[in-house]
Amino acid sequence: MIDPRYPIGKYESKVFSIEQKEDWLNTIKSLPETLNSAVAGLAEDQLQTPYREGGWTVVQLVHHIADSHMNAYIRFKLGLTEDNPSIKPYEEKEWALLPDNQTVPISVSLTLLEAVHTRWSAAIKDITEEQLQRTVVHPEHGSQMTLWFLLGMYAWHSKHHVAHITTLREKNNW
Numbered sequence: 001m002i003d004p005r006y007p008i009g010k011y012e013s014k015v016f017s018i019e020q021k022e023d024w025l026n027t028i029k030s031l032p033e034t035l036n037s038a039v040a041g042l043a044e045d046q047l048q049t050p051y052r053e054g055g056w057t058v059v060q061l062v063h064h065i066a067d068s069h070m071n072a073y074i075r076f077k078l079g080l081t082e083d084n085p086s087i088k089p090y091e092e093k094e095w096a097l098l099p100d101n102q103t104v105p106i107s108v109s110l111t112l113l114e115a116v117h118t119r120w121s122a123a124i125k126d127i128t129e130e131q132l133q134r135t136v137v138h139p140e141h142g143s144q145m146t147l148w149f150l151l152g153m154y155a156w157h158s159k160h161h162v163a164h165i166t167t168l169r170e171k172n173n174w
Helices: 018-039 058-081 092-096 106-124 147-171
Strands: 135-138 143-146
Touching: 018 058, 018 106, 018 147, 058 092, 058 106, 058 135, 058 147, 135 147, 143 147
Parallel strands: none
Antiparallel strands: 135 143
16 A cells, blocks of 8 residues: 555655756656646645645645745755755744645745746756755755755655645545
8 A cells, every 4th residue: 555645655866867867857847837737627625635634735735845846946056056055944844834825825836836947947957967966954954965866856846746636636536
């Protein structure tokens, strides 16, 4: 049985290859379209449905992805322009409970993702393997992370949350 928290499995970093880089870049670039398709046609009650018992609603997932990927874009820019910068963690579970997650339509976060991913994709599409080896420090983990690791993690993150929505739709025949 598939763990509903990880419908595509947990993130596993991969060794550098041009093919892997292109695959991850394509995932980052296409997330807005993929996510739009995943939520297309959902009614308000469906949007308010948790993807699993005790999990976030579809609305919270969409807003979370926008929050997370805005942070990711900034983390990449910091990593590309500063020497081993510390990145700011945030309390994603607390962010998901803030009022804007209930009062702002998901269309706003979908539009935001389109803009952020356009900028993010443009910023990283031509970065070199050497640049991908640049590091940032994540204080919560107490360790350095390469931009390569982060690229893979955010590509996984994109697919991970889209799978939460598409799995919910399949389970409920939506």
